[in-house]
Amino acid sequence: MLMDxxxxxxxxxQYAVIRHAEGRGSSDSAYxxxxxxxxxxxxxxxxxxxxxxxxxxxERVILHDLERKAKRPLRILDLGAGNGWMSPGSAPSGSxxxxxxxxxxxxxxTAVAPWYDYILLSNDYAIGNDTAVAVxxxxxxxxxxxxxxxxxxxxxxxxxxxxxxxxxxHTDGSNAVAETNESNNLGGLVQLIIxx
Numbered sequence: 001m002l003m004d005x006x007x008x009x010x011x012x013x014q015y016a017v018i019r020h021a022e023g024r025g026s027s028d029s030a031y032x033x034x035x036x037x038x039x040x041x042x043x044x045x046x047x048x049x050x051x052x053x054x055x056x057x058x059e060r061v062i063l064h065d066l067e068r069k070a071k072r073p074l075r076i077l078d079l080g081a082g083n084g085w086m087s088p089g090s091a092p093s094g095s096x097x098x099x100x101x102x103x104x105x106x107x108x109x110t111a112v113a114p115w116y117d118y119i120l121l122s123n124d125y126a127i128g129n130d131t132a133v134a135v136x137x138x139x140x141x142x143x144x145x146x147x148x149x150x151x152x153x154x155x156x157x158x159x160x161x162x163x164x165x166x167x168x169x170h171t172d173g174s175n176a177v178a179e180t181n182e183s184n185n186l187g188g189l190v191q192l193i194i195x196x
Contacts, residue, residue, distance in 0.1 A: 032104075032145050063180065074180065090193035094159040101150040101169040101188040103142070111142040111177050117150050118173035121158065122166045127186060131158060133167070162196045 024044070026032070031040045036051040067074050091097050099119060105111050119134040134152055142148060150169060169188045172179070179185075 029145075032147070035145075066180065089191070090195055091157060093162065093194050093196060094157060096154040096156050097192075099152050099155050099167060099190070102147055103138075103150060103169070103171045104147040105142045105144055106181075106184070107179065108144055110144060113141050114139050115172040115176040116174050118170040119150070119152065119155065120168055120170055121160075121192075122168065123160075123163065124166070131160075132173075133158060135173075157194065160194055162194055165192045165194055166190065167192055 026041060028040070034040050036048050036055055039045045039048040063074060101117075101119070103117065115138050117136045117138060118132045119136070120130040121133045122130040134155055136150055136152070138148070140148070150171075167188075167190045168186055171185050171187075173185070175182070
């Protein structure tokens with residue numbers, strides 16, 4: 001169930017083409033530094049306008065209130081779990097699969113390592129009663145706007161009944177990093193059909 005290196009390269013090349021066609025991502029770091037306030041690609045401007053308004057509201061209302069209570073300026077640290085990919089879309093119970101997730105620092109301060117990222121298996125969309133199928137320790141600080149991948153080339157699935165499951169990433173799942181927004185630490189939901 002694991003992709004060989006040539007198939008993985010092909011998959012990643014095709015994925016990059018699709019994401020580029022959708023207007024997602026850039027090889028230019030300035031693109032990411034400008035988000036969420038400016039979409040330098042111009043392709044998803046309306047989506048980023050919504051995200052920037054949400055962030056500005058957070059700054060004006062929530063952060064302002066927190067700073068008033070703390071009686072000092074606060075630096076925002078916000079790790080976010082992002083896109084998740086897995087190959088293949090189905091796998092036998094107890095087999096090994098390839099998964100890849102991305103984590104981004106959406107805050108205004110460097111995230112100081114270490115922390116743990118959890119890959120969870122769920123039989124529903126609800127958080128809770130999920131099984132941690134992998135725990136990955138992140139050992140490097142993460143600068144503002146920076147992203148890192150969480151890649152497991154041979155993720156061992158547990159032996160579970162056949163059915164539809166979901167894999168998702170819980171970055172900083174043990175709350176080692178004090179953040180102003182913990183609500184986006186879960187993400188990258190990927191559907192997985194487990195067969196007998």
